[in-house]
Amino acid sequence: MKEKLKKLIQKEDGKNPLTDTEIAQKLKIRREEATMIRNSLEIPDSRERRKVDLLKKIELLMRKAPNRTMVDVTRSLNASGYEVSRCTVVRYAEEIRQNSRNDQKQGQVVSTAFEKSQGASEPDVFSKLVGHSRSLKGIIQLAKAAVLYPPHGLHTIITGPTGVGKSELAECMYEFAVESGVFEKNSPFVVFNAADYAENQQLLLSQLFGHIKGAFTGADMDKMGLVEKADGGILFIDEIHRLPHEGQEILFQLIDKGKVRRLGETKLSTSIKVMLISATSEPLESYLLTTFKRRIPMVIEIPDLTSRPLVERHHIINNFFVNEAHRIGIAILVKADVYKALMLYKCHGNLGQLRSDIQVACARGLLNKLAKQQDNVVVNISEVSEHVMKGLIDIRNHRDKVEKYVLGDVKISPDANVHEIRTNDSIYQFPEEIYRYTEERYLSLLSEGIEVEAINRIVGGEVEIQIQQYIKSMKTYTGDMDLRELVSVVGKQILLLTEDIINIAEKRFGKLDGSLKFSLAIHLKATISRLKEGKKIQNNNLKEIINNYPQEFTAAREISDYLEQTYSICLPEEELGFIAIYLNSGYRKNFYHVPKVGVFIIAHGRVASAVAEVVNKLLGVMNHVKALDMHLDKSPQETIRDVIKMAEEIDEGRGIIILVDMGSLAYLGEFITKETGIETRTLTRVDTVLAIEVTRRATLPDLSIDDIMASIRYELSGGLEYKEASVDTANGKKPTILIICVTGSGTAKIIRNKIVDAIPGIELKFHIETKGIIEFPKMDIEISRIKKRKNIIAIVSTIHLVVTDIHFVNAQEVLKNEGMKKFKDFIMMKSNSSKDQPLPASTLDNLIQEKNIYVNLPYDHKKDALTYLCKELIKGKAVKDEYLDGVFSREELFTTELEGGVAIPHSDETSVLESSIAIATLKNPILWENKYVNIIVMLAVDKNCFTALSTMLGYIITEDFKKIAQLTSAKDIKEAIMDACKEHI
Numbered sequence: 003m004k005e006k007l008k009k010l011i012q013k014e015d016g017k018n019p020l021t022d023t024e025i026a027q028k029l030k031i032r033r034e035e036a037t038m039i040r041n042s043l044e045i046p047d048s049r050e051r052r053k054v055d056l057l058k059k060i061e062l063l064m065r066k067a068p069n070r071t072m073v074d075v076t077r078s079l080n081a082s083g084y085e086v087s088r089c090t091v092v093r094y095a096e097e098i099r100q101n102s103r104n105d106q107k108q109g110q111v112v113s114t115a116f117e118k119s120q121g122a123s124e125p126d127v128f129s130k131l132v133g134h135s136r137s138l139k140g141i142i143q144l145a146k147a148a149v150l151y152p153p154h155g156l157h158t159i160i161t162g163p164t165g166v167g168k169s170e171l172a173e174c175m176y177e178f179a180v181e182s183g184v185f186e187k188n189s190p191f192v193v194f195n196a197a198d199y200a201e202n203q204q205l206l207l208s209q210l211f212g213h214i215k216g217a218f219t220g221a222d223m224d225k226m227g228l229v230e231k232a233d234g235g236i237l238f239i240d241e242i243h244r245l246p247h248e249g250q251e252i253l254f255q256l257i258d259k260g261k262v263r264r265l266g267e268t269k270l271s272t273s274i275k276v277m278l279i280s281a282t283s284e285p286l287e288s289y290l291l292t293t294f295k296r297r298i299p300m301v302i303e304i305p306d307l308t309s310r311p312l313v314e315r316h317h318i319i320n321n322f323f324v325n326e327a328h329r330i331g332i333a334i335l336v337k338a339d340v341y342k343a344l345m346l347y348k349c350h351g352n353l354g355q356l357r358s359d360i361q362v363a364c365a366r367g368l369l370n371k372l373a374k375q376q377d378n379v380v381v382n383i384s385e386v387s388e389h390v391m392k393g394l395i396d397i398r399n400h401r402d403k404v405e406k407y408v409l410g411d412v413k414i415s416p417d418a419n420v421h422e423i424r425t426n427d428s429i430y431q432f433p434e435e436i437y438r439y440t441e442e443r444y445l446s447l448l449s450e451g452i453e454v455e456a457i458n459r460i461v462g463g464e465v466e467i468q469i470q471q472y473i474k475s476m477k478t479y480t481g482d483m484d485l486r487e488l489v490s491v492v493g494k495q496i497l498l499l500t501e502d503i504i505n506i507a508e509k510r511f512g513k514l515d516g517s518l519k520f521s522l523a524i525h526l527k528a529t530i531s532r533l534k535e536g537k538k539i540q541n542n543n544l545k546e547i548i549n550n551y552p553q554e555f556t557a558a559r560e561i562s563d564y565l566e567q568t569y570s571i572c573l574p575e576e577e578l579g580f581i582a583i584y585l586n587s588g589y590r591k592n593f594y595h596v597p598k599v600g601v602f603i604i605a606h607g608r609v610a611s612a613v614a615e616v617v618n619k620l621l622g623v624m625n626h627v628k629a630l631d632m633h634l635d636k637s638p639q640e641t642i643r644d645v646i647k648m649a650e651e652i653d654e655g656r657g658i659i660i661l662v663d664m665g666s667l668a669y670l671g672e673f674i675t676k677e678t679g680i681e682t683r684t685l686t687r688v689d690t691v692l693a694i695e696v697t698r699r700a701t702l703p704d705l706s707i708d709d710i711m712a713s714i715r716y717e718l719s720g721g722l723e724y725k726e727a728s729v730d731t732a733n734g735k736k737p738t739i740l741i742i743c744v745t746g747s748g749t750a751k752i753i754r755n756k757i758v759d760a761i762p763g764i765e766l767k768f769h770i771e772t773k774g775i776i777e778f779p780k781m782d783i784e785i786s787r788i789k790k791r792k793n794i795i796a797i798v799s800t801i802h803l804v805v806t807d808i809h810f811v812n813a814q815e816v817l818k819n820e821g822m823k824k825f826k827d828f829i830m831m832k833s834n835s836s837k838d839q840p841l842p843a844s845t846l847d848n849l850i851q852e853k854n855i856y857v858n859l860p861y862d863h864k865k866d867a868l869t870y871l872c873k874e875l876i877k878g879k880a881v882k883d884e885y886l887d888g889v890f891s892r893e894e895l896f897t898t899e900l901e902g903g904v905a906i907p908h909s910d911e912t913s914v915l916e917s918s919i920a921i922a923t924l925k926n927p928i929l930w931e932n933k934y935v936n937i938i939v940m941l942a943v944d945k946n947c948f949t950a951l952s953t954m955l956g957y958i959i960t961e962d963f964k965k966i967a968q969l970t971s972a973k974d975i976k977e978a979i980m981d982a983c984k985e986h987i
């Protein structure tokens with residue numbers, strides 16, 4: 003096929019080169035395939051081929067008759083079959099003149115004049131230091147001044163807490179000294195750490211200054227010291243405050259007279275020319291350092307990590323990861339949460355500690371890679387040390403600041419260049435990344451045998467969402483982004499050009515969002531670099547973009563014409579699609595909603611709503627945590643219905659973490675999953691700390707339900723019971739009807755109500771889910787996500803969505819009588835094929851045994867009554883010893899007294915051996931917490947008793963139940979309960 007395509011293009015008419023669609027028609031292949039093959043042959047597209055051809059023709063005409071006017075040239079071109087405007091000819095002629103070398107490559111579409119304006123900056127050894135243009139700028143100037151001071155530098159002392167980069171600065175000073183010619187190329191740089199020898203002063207002095215034979219026992223020959231070895235270069239003494247008194251004296255002589263004496267020598271022997279750089283983490287006020295300070299003219303103080311801007315910390319983290327990727331030679335995928343933790347944790351050891359914490363995390367990631375045979379080293383939050391993870395606890399107060407820099411997971415390849423890593427890399431790299439992503443994803447899906455149309459839909463949708471998220475994060479970031487910083491990244495020319503584009507767009511759409519300048523400029527920088535390299539722009543979703551954003555696409559076309567005329571930049575059609583997305587985001591206020599994992603607390607009494615309220619307020623998460631207070635007067639069926647209804651409201655497509663206050667309720671998670679297909683994980687504990695920890699993670703968009711569970715288990719492993727209910731991919735999912743409308747889910751809900759009214763009982767057999775395209779612009783992705791967990795039997799929509807395997811129903815039709823009737827028939831047909839799910843069997847009879855029923859217990863205090871009942875259950879091997887503690891802890895959390903003299907003490911299922919309910923009537927009422935209690939129902943139940951327990955609880959709260967206090971035997975009590983509950987069982 004490649005050969006055929008090549009031949010076709012060789013034979014084509016240069017004036018009207020074949021478009022990819024024409025090539026596809028001739029070769030009887032799809033257009034996308036034609037584009038792919040053409041690209042793989044590195045043949046430019048028709049527009050660029052035409053330009054190359056035109057340039058040749060214009061040049062020929064100009065060479066033949068140099069004085070010919072452009073009107074003439076245009077005329078003769080058009081006469082020979084071209085269709086070209088004079089404007090274009092003028093521009094091309096200008097380009098030819100400028101590139102007199104006439105070596106312009108095919109596909110090169112940006113003028114050289116433009117290229118020249120993108121000047122490269124001079125290399126500088128200090129530029130590898132993060133903060134060289136910000137917090138370290140003044141320090142670097144001092145360091146340079148010290149080195150350049152004639153004849154061979156000024157002695158310098160560098161101060162600052164441990165790990166701030168003192169050694170690093172000293173090394174840079176040496177490199178700078180060599181580079182600037184102060185020292186010769188091979189001059190020495192000798193490093194000595196006084197702390198290494200602090201325990202053995204003689205050895206320290208001898209290492210540093212050398213000794214003569216016989217200077218001390220064991221000195222059997224003369225030895226040269228490091229000071230002499232550093233002659234002609236730099237001696238760097240770290241931890242200088244550890245130098246003993248004698249050593250200081252020798253050093254002062256070196257500073258004052260330029261001579262040293264070896265140990266054992268009586269007078270100064272050797273003349274030495276050395277620049278001394280020393281470093282200390284001690285305060286300069288100490289005695290030694292004051293004397294030193296007097297002799298050492300240059301003092302450089304490096305700030306600690308906390309006083310440096312967050313942007314630098316982000317950059318430093320990047321550097322360290324790049325170093326690790328180099329070292330292990332494998333790409334490292336750093337999860338966004340890890341970045342956030344590293345940005346925020348208290349790092350007392352400054353950069354040095356940050357580096358070792360990153361090394362530990364990478365080492366753990368590497369171990370996992372080897373164990374799981376992954377391609378990359380993945381650094382998840384579980385890979386970082388506990389003290390680093392604590393950084394996330396504070397995320398609430400710093401979310402905005404941190405999320406400016408951390409846009410998502412970051413993949414660092416082993417050949418990444420540390421020196422190229424710059425501030426906010428992820429923001430600056432994104433546009434280039436997106437091009438690469440599109441190509442790689444396209445090819446990988448193609449190799450999986452997926453249809454080109456489907457690939458375009460998938461990749462196009464994914465890319466659009468990513469761009470929208472990028473623009474969104476850019477909005478937060480640009481709050482305090484410096485325009486100068488933007489210029490330093492994109493260059494002045496691109497900034498000007500972006501401003502022009504925005505002016506054009508604002509004429510059409512009115513005032514655009516200020517952040518657009520930043521995102522668009524960075525995007526264009528990547529685009530133009532790509533075009534300069536002759537690489538193509540791939541946009542799989544062009545057709546849909548044109549359909550979805552017609553106005554923006556027209557504006558993009560106008561912009562493209564302007565760029566071509568003014569800057570000689572010719573943008574391919576595909577690129578216009580991207581610009582349309584950017585423009586759209588500039589005036590549309592609603593952004594793509596990033597779905598998050600839901601949090602649902604279910605507990606008896608008012609515990610759930612109380613905890614949810616605290617967490618929502620504390621974390622400022624706008625009711626992300628939802629609560630269901632279990633009302634005991636509701637039947638189990640009603641409770642389940644409430645739970646399912648709420649779960650459906652909560653779910654954003656990424657699953658729900660449920661916190662329940664009793665093991666028996668863990669069953670609810672499974673119920674939800676079975677009934678709705680929503681993935682659930684259940685934690686059988688309800689307290690504020692746990693709810694905060696879960697919610698904090700759940701509100702991070704990048705964490706999946708399993709990431710959250712893994713990190714919760716890692717941090718709070720002690721006694722944490724959990725249960726998984728994953729979606730069963732088999733056919734057992736309850737059928738779902740999806741109602742979609744363009745204007746937002748509001749209209750979809752109206753349609754839903756109409757359907758529910760017209761088809762009574764439809765909700766018993768089908769889930770009805772509503773979605774709005776405004777909230778989910780890439781509906782096809784949303785649909786495939788829903789499809790994974792639900793069995794969609796029909797899509798009712800106001801616009802026609804092509805989802806090949808799902809029955810489509812036109813919403814407008816359904817609102818008419820005839821359409822609704824047809825839909826009803828369809829529903830009837832479908833409902834015949836689905837069966838009701840039976841509830842789990844009840845075991846109330848087993849739960850309540852006469853041996854566990856006590857009549858007229860004689861205790862006067864809650865504590866005694868509880869202890870007695872617990873001990874009886876322990877004796878009867880119904881529960882473990884820990885049950886007793888569990889019951890008391892639960893009472894501390896929230897009282898278990900109910901209205902009407904009943905208390906229901908309980909603990910979670912971890913300590914239950916055989917589910918049981920102990921019942922006691924009391925001789926005298928006991929003051930429980932606020933109320934008097936005369937019947938105790940102690941629950942020791944596990945998850946299998948949900949229905950029976952709910953039935954029992956439903957009876958307990960009735961007036962009738964209180965009558966058991968009058969009964970005189972265990973047998974009568976049991977019979978009364980069984981009788982009353984019979985109808986529910």
Ligand SMILES: Nc1ncnc2c1ncn2[C@@H]1O[C@H](COP(=O)(O)OP(=O)(O)OP(=O)(O)O)[C@@H](O)[C@H]1O
Nearest residue numbers: 131132163164165166167168169170283353354357
């Ligand atoms: N400005 C910087 N940019 C990037 N990396 C840096 C910078 N400063 C220091 N580092 C890195 O941080 C780590 C710690 O720096 P360094 O060892 O120089 O600190 P130090 O102050 O000498 O520590 P100590 O007091 O423990 O001797 C090193 O890996 C170093 O490469």
